[in-house]
Amino acid sequence: MNSGADIENAPAALTLVGCGRMGGALLQIWLEAFAQTRFHVIEPAGLPAAFQNNKNVTHAAGATAQIRGSDIIVLAVKPQIMASACAALKPHLDVTTLVLSIAAGQSLENFSKMLGAEQPVIRAMPNTPAAIGKGMTVAVAGKNVTAAGRKTAHALLMQTGAVHWAEDESLLDAVTALSGSGPAYVFYLIEVLASAGAKAGLEPGMAMALARQTVIGAAALAEQAPQTQAATLRENVTSPGGTTAAALEILMNGELEDLFARALAAAKKRGAALNS
Numbered sequence: 061m062n063s064g065a066d067i068e069n070a071p072a073a074l075t076l077v078g079c080g081r082m083g084g085a086l087l088q089i090w091l092e093a094f095a096q097t098r099f100h101v102i103e104p105a106g107l108p109a110a111f112q113n114n115k116n117v118t119h120a121a122g123a124t125a126q127i128r129g130s131d132i133i134v135l136a137v138k139p140q141i142m143a144s145a146c147a148a149l150k151p152h153l154d155v156t157t158l159v160l161s162i163a164a165g166q167s168l169e170n171f172s173k174m175l176g177a178e179q180p181v182i183r184a185m186p187n188t189p190a191a192i193g194k195g196m197t198v199a200v201a202g203k204n205v206t207a208a209g210r211k212t213a214h215a216l217l218m219q220t221g222a223v224h225w226a227e228d229e230s231l232l233d234a235v236t237a238l239s240g241s242g243p244a245y246v247f248y249l250i251e252v253l254a255s256a257g258a259k260a261g262l263e264p265g266m267a268m269a270l271a272r273q274t275v276i277g278a279a280a281l282a283e284q285a286p287q288t289q290a291a292t293l294r295e296n297v298t299s300p301g302g303t304t305a306a307a308l309e310i311l312m313n314g315e316l317e318d319l320f321a322r323a324l325a326a327a328k329k330r331g332a333a334l335n336s
């Protein structure tokens with residue numbers, strides 16, 4: 061995952077605001093990837109025990125002048141407290157310092173209001189597998205972001221999985237509906253498969269174990285063949301007239317496609333409402 065370019069573009073100093081589930085997972089990944097980077101963590105609840113003896117990590121309960129030395133500020137607080145976190149940062153923030161937000165539903169326009177119109181801000185939408193380096197992040201750069209700033213953010217985000225840059229911020233509602241919320245759809249697929257397996261006669265615990273490992277195995281196969289279309293992977297395991305074909309004849313009658321289209325449309329609509 062880590063390339064020479066990522067190390068070259070890594071920041072010398074990074075401030076992380078919020079070290080909860082997502083912030084903590086990111087810090088763990090970045091500490092492993094970038095041995096030369098100094099990390100300053102702002103977290104009122106204290107520095108999590110896992111980082112307390114790390115010589116590359118300093119901590120403060122609130123924003124202080126110490127953030128001035130950072131090349132990038134990463135915002136990983138809940139969207140609801142973003143306004144107060146930004147208000148506390150602003151007096152100490154250099155107007156050219158890059159800010160990277162991973163908060164859902166906080167638009168670039170909101171950041172422009174909270175931090176000032178000059179501040180370079182990147183808005184990223186990761187998903188939960190980012191915590192284990194298997195995420196899908198879509199990022200949008202605000203108008204003040206330099207090419208070097210974009211490379212720094214890319215180097216950081218690449219450590220959490222795949223990264224796609226979008227030019228149009230309005231796409232983020234659809235992104236949230238697909239990759240942001242997507243892991244939950246796959247977990248639900250496991251539940252549905254297990255329940256169908258139990259109806260087909262398997263003991264429920266065994267059905268769940270089979271469903272879970274099947275999704276893990278299929279995802280790993282897809283990961284190993286990034287150039288192969290999903291349809292080809294499916295066809296590779298479907299013999300004409302066989303058992304898989306019999307099941308797919310029912311699954312591919314259009315109902316599932318319609319159901320997912322409706323589900324993503326509902327998630328997108330909800331995301332747009334939360335953003336407004």
Ligand SMILES: NC(=O)c1ccc[n+]([C@@H]2O[C@H](COP(=O)([O-])OP(=O)(O)OC[C@H]3O[C@@H](n4cnc5c(N)ncnc54)[C@H](OP(=O)(O)O)[C@@H]3O)[C@@H](O)[C@H]2O)c1
Nearest residue numbers: 078079080081082102105136137138139145162163164188
């Ligand atoms: N979790 C995910 O899967 C996921 C995925 C994509 C994006 N995100 C985004 O990531 C962000 C963080 O989510 P999370 O699940 O990691 O939330 P979380 O576990 O609640 O972490 C947020 C942390 O920020 C701390 N905090 C509160 N006020 C602060 C302040 N003024 N300055 C600095 N830190 C402060 C909180 O401390 P207290 O607990 O003491 O309040 C908490 O430890 C959210 O904006 C979310 O939209 C999360």
